[in-house]
Amino acid sequence: SQQGEEDPQALSIQEGENATMNCSYKTSINNLQWYRQNSGRGLVHLILIRSNEREKHSGRLRVTLDTSKKSSSLLITASRAADTASYFCATDDRTGRRALTFGSGTRLQVQP
Amino acid sequence: GAGVSQTPSNKVTEKGKYVELRCDPISGHTALYWYRQSLGQGPEFLIYFQGTGAADDSGLPNDRFFAVRPEGSVSTLKIQRTERGDSAVYLCASSLQTGGDTGELFFGEGSRLTVL
Numbered sequence: 247s248q249q250g251e252e253d254p255q256a257l258s259i260q261e262g263e264n265a266t267m268n269c270s271y272k273t274s275i276n277n278l279q280w281y282r283q284n285s286g287r288g289l290v291h292l293i294l295i296r297s298n299e300r301e302k303h304s305g306r307l308r309v310t311l312d313t314s315k316k317s318s319s320l321l322i323t324a325s326r327a328a329d330t331a332s333y334f335c336a337t338d339d340r341t342g343r344r345a346l347t348f349g350s351g352t353r354l355q356v357q358p
Numbered sequence: 359g360a361g362v363s364q365t366p367s368n369k370v371t372e373k374g375k376y377v378e379l380r381c382d383p384i385s386g387h388t389a390l391y392w393y394r395q396s397l398g399q400g401p402e403f404l405i406y407f408q409g410t411g412a413a414d415d416s417g418l419p420n421d422r423f424f425a426v427r428p429e430g431s432v433s434t435l436k437i438q439r440t441e442r443g444d445s446a447v448y449l450c451a452s453s454l455q456t457g458g459d460t461g462e463l464f465f466g467e468g469s470r471l472t473v474l
Contacts, residue, residue: 276459277459289401289465334401344460345391346403347403
């Protein structure tokens with residue numbers, strides 16, 4: 247079963263606009279990570295936020311984490327056509343499993 | 359190599375056949391993971407290796423699936439008596455796994471398996 251569930255499932259915006267994707271999860275976590283996947287390719291790590299952090303930035307990416315609501319958001323500012331991809335959240339939960347549990351992803355389309 | 363390498367990139371087989379998928383992780387990465395991804399879905403965990411041993415194989419769907427990592431580097435995912443429902447992209451990932459938490463995973467491009 248999927249631990250993280252992204253919202254929305256699909257998002258279409260114009261170049262230059264901001265894109266916000268949300269992720270909800272069910273169990274206590276050690277950290278939450280966001281990955282990007284271009285069509286037909288492998289996943290690429292974007293950012294990791296630990297359970298004791300509330301916000302993290304990396305370039306045009308901003309991630310927030312609210313452990314009380316078991317949710318996270320990924321904001322991509324000033325989007326570009328090259329940002330078109332699927333974005334997945336993944337949780338490292340505290341059950342002892344040493345593997346990430348992925349959500350079903352948000353498909354982002356950035357129109358040039 | 360510089361990244362995680364998976365072969366073959368594409369495999370088409372007939373129902374009932376045996377298939378092997380290979381993963382060559384980043385040199386020095388002790389942790390290795392296999393995931394399966396169906397169209398429009400996120401990766402689904404199959405098995406995790408720490409060194410040579412399978413530390414967690416709870417994601418393997420049934421006993422037709424088996425994976426090995428005999429020397430702690432290259433891993434092979436083996437699927438016996440393939441079924442059409444096994445069709446998916448099989449992703450391999452590796453990581454340093456230096457601490458208690460699961461850190462950044464480095465993924466290969468995947469092996470697309472099609473069972474006719």
